[in-house]
Every structure is written in structure tokens, then in C-alpha cells.
Amino acid sequence: MSITITNGVLQVSGAQDKLRGKGRERPEFLSDYTLLDIETTGLSPYRDHVTELGAIKVRGGEVVDQYNQLVYYPRSNHVPSAITKLNGITEDQLLAEGIPVKTAMTEFRTFIGSDIIIGYNVNFDLNFLYDLTQKFNLSELNNDYVDVLRFARNYYPRQRNRLLDCIQRAGIAQTEQHHGLADSLDTKKVYDDFRLHFTPDLLAQTKQQLKNFDLLAETLTNEQIGFRNPVKNKKITFAPNLAMDNSEACQMVNNLGGQAQLELTADTDYLIVDDHTFFDRNDPLRKQVENYQQTGSKIKRLSEKYFLNMLDEWARK
Known part of the structure; x- marks a missing residue:
């Protein structure tokens, strides 16, 4: 029996099936991947729901395809006023322009395929998406992933590191759109900027920050x-x-x-x-x-x- 963290993933003997079967984080600079961003009604995948799915498919460092779709649910599509103020998405807009969440998620899962996933604070997105693939009996979203936020925290230590902060520092834009496709495109620009400026030592340091230890160790x-x-x-x-x-x-x-x-x-x-x-x-x-x-x-x-x-x-x- 054991409880450990291996390359950033919790391992619990006898209870591993309780955990989301997400992939492992890979702090690397890749040329082929799918980069995604979603909008939601809140922070909890247990209480809140997805309103927009956005992603770009990248091959050889260039965008070759994209996905962008508002979604609605069979029952409640309430959007808190604070969220509408942030991204402009309303319940009326979801009902008028969205498609059923099951249809959208099926398309989105196909779009991602077996690609490594990239995103900014991407575990947030993956939790919502993983639960939706389970709900609709789609193929498990166990793709490995790259979190651009981890690069930001190492490149700009002890600073605030929202996506907005990074796009402003890199001169990409002055505002964050808070929409899936637009934020996916901005995140790619941030990722590419880090690719240009990361040294081998800084990249090695970033990889070493993945947690690896025994939670049952005495100290x-x-x-x-x-x-x-x-x-x-x-x-x-x-x-x-x-x-x-x-x-x-x-x-x-x-x-x-x-x-x-x-x-x-x-x-x-x-x-x-x-x-x-x-x-x-x-x-x-x-x-x-x-x-x-x-x-x-x-x-x-x-x-x-x-x-x-x-x-x-x-x-x-």
C-alpha cells in the first residue's frame, strides 16, 4: 500500500479509480499540439458548467485548424452577472447561438484527438472537460498536457502571472478577451514567446518542479x-x-x-x-x-x- 506523488500525479493504492484519469504534465516546447481554452459559469466542475469551447490545432508551430463553439444544456443555462460582465456571454446568447453540450463536447473531443494538450492553467479546463467526456461516454481525456502557467511562474518568479499579465509583458495585447478561441490564440503567442527566451537551465528547473515524493514518509x-x-x-x-x-x-x-x-x-x-x-x-x-x-x-x-x-x-x- 502507498500514497505517493509521481511526476505531479497523486497515486493512491486501492483508490486510484476515484481520481480523474488525466494525463501527465510535460513542461516542454512542442511543435505539434492542440491548445485549448474554455469559458465557464464558475470555478467548480461539480457545480458550474461550460459555456464556450475554444481550441486551435498546431502543426509545425503553425495554426492549421480551429474550433469555437458556445454550448447550452438541457436544463439550466443561467450565467452569473459577474461572468457576463467578464466575457459578455449571456443565457440568451447561449440559447440563440449555442449547440447542445453533448454535441459540442463530442466534436471537441474529436478535434483534440490524441494530441498533447496545451493551455494556460490548463488543469482548470481539463477538469471540466474530463468530467464531460465521462458524462457522455466519450473516450477518456487522458492526453498528456503542457501548462503554460508553469513556464510563467518560473520566468516571472514572485510576480502575478495571469494570462493577461503575460500578454501585456510580451507586448501581445493590452486586454484579455475571455473567449475560448481568442484566448487560445493569445496563449500560443505567450508559449512561443517563452520558447524564444527560456534557457536550457530554466527549462530543466521548470521540469524539476513537478512533485515527486512519498506522502507516507516520516518527514x-x-x-x-x-x-x-x-x-x-x-x-x-x-x-x-x-x-x-x-x-x-x-x-x-x-x-x-x-x-x-x-x-x-x-x-x-x-x-x-x-x-x-x-x-x-x-x-x-x-x-x-x-x-x-x-x-x-x-x-x-x-x-x-x-x-x-x-x-x-x-x-x-
Whole structure:
């Protein structure tokens, strides 16, 4: 049994099928790839939905094809006003100009094919897209990928590194369009700019930043633990019947700067339950959480799948 991070990917014995089967990050400069960007109604693939799909296909460093499509859903197509203010996309526009999300996602998956995927903060996009391919029984989106944000963070250390910041620094544009195709084209320009300016040493340093360590090791360095890991300073209780080994899960939490609890208490931050129990309204632990919440406790119930994917997201950053 083991819990490790290998080249930026979380590996959990007995529970690997709980994780999105995304590909591995490859910090490289490529000539052939598909570069993509999507627009969504928010940050969570569990609560929010895709509104626009955009991508370009690149061969020999040149754009040879493109995809751009608004999408709508069978039920709600509500777009928060803050999102409309950002990119101009409205619910009326989705219904008038979009196509069904299943149709669009099927086309988009075909467009990507087996290409290595490139994007800016691309794990955000991949989470939404991976879940849609699963929902519509399309081929798994397990393509390897390049995250241009990782190059930005190494080239401009200790600076703000939004896509907007990079296109302004490189003299590409003064504004970000916040539309799939336009942002894909701008990201390619940023990627090409880094290609021109990265030294071999800087590229090697970037590759070395992919996480590789054993989460069950007795001691982890402060650099390995990091200040953004999602369990640091959290009190976490693991319910019975999880796919992962409970004792190993507790050891992992303690090693990452959290505190594993053997019993649920009012000051617990997260209760991790198995995926089926998460929806069981008669679960005794659920009722115990609700009782604590009524007295002001801020306990959150997380499914094992959600918890492990939260850790995987951190592992990939």
C-alpha cells in the first residue's frame, strides 16, 4: 500500500479509480499540439458548467485548424452577472447561438484527438472537460498536457502571472478577451514567446518542479508540504469503509501538516466518507455533523472522490 506523488500525479493504492484519469504534465516546447481554452459559469466542475469551447490545432508551430463553439444544456443555462460582465456571454446568447453540450463536447473531443494538450492553467479546463467526456461516454481525456502557467511562474518568479499579465509583458495585447478561441490564440503567442527566451537551465528547473515524493514518509520538507496544500492546518476525520487505507490516510494528513482525528468532534474541518454514503441521508455520521452544525460548527462532509481529486489538484500544481 502507498500514497505517493509521481511526476505531479497523486497515486493512491486501492483508490486510484476515484481520481480523474488525466494525463501527465510535460513542461516542454512542442511543435505539434492542440491548445485549448474554455469559458465557464464558475470555478467548480461539480457545480458550474461550460459555456464556450475554444481550441486551435498546431502543426509545425503553425495554426492549421480551429474550433469555437458556445454550448447550452438541457436544463439550466443561467450565467452569473459577474461572468457576463467578464466575457459578455449571456443565457440568451447561449440559447440563440449555442449547440447542445453533448454535441459540442463530442466534436471537441474529436478535434483534440490524441494530441498533447496545451493551455494556460490548463488543469482548470481539463477538469471540466474530463468530467464531460465521462458524462457522455466519450473516450477518456487522458492526453498528456503542457501548462503554460508553469513556464510563467518560473520566468516571472514572485510576480502575478495571469494570462493577461503575460500578454501585456510580451507586448501581445493590452486586454484579455475571455473567449475560448481568442484566448487560445493569445496563449500560443505567450508559449512561443517563452520558447524564444527560456534557457536550457530554466527549462530543466521548470521540469524539476513537478512533485515527486512519498506522502507516507516520516518527514516531509516545508517545500514539499507547501502553504497551499488543502489539508494543512485542517482537522480531518475519516469514516469507515473508504477505498483507501484509513491508517495511511491519517498518516498522510499528519505528514502534510494537518491533524487526523480518530473521532468526529465539533472542531473537525472535514469528514471524509465513502462515495455512496455521501448521499445517504440516514447515515449516523451525517446526522452527527448536522447536530454540530446547528451549534455553529463549520464541519464539511466530503466524498472520498472529491477529497482525493482535491489532493490531486494540489499535487499537479
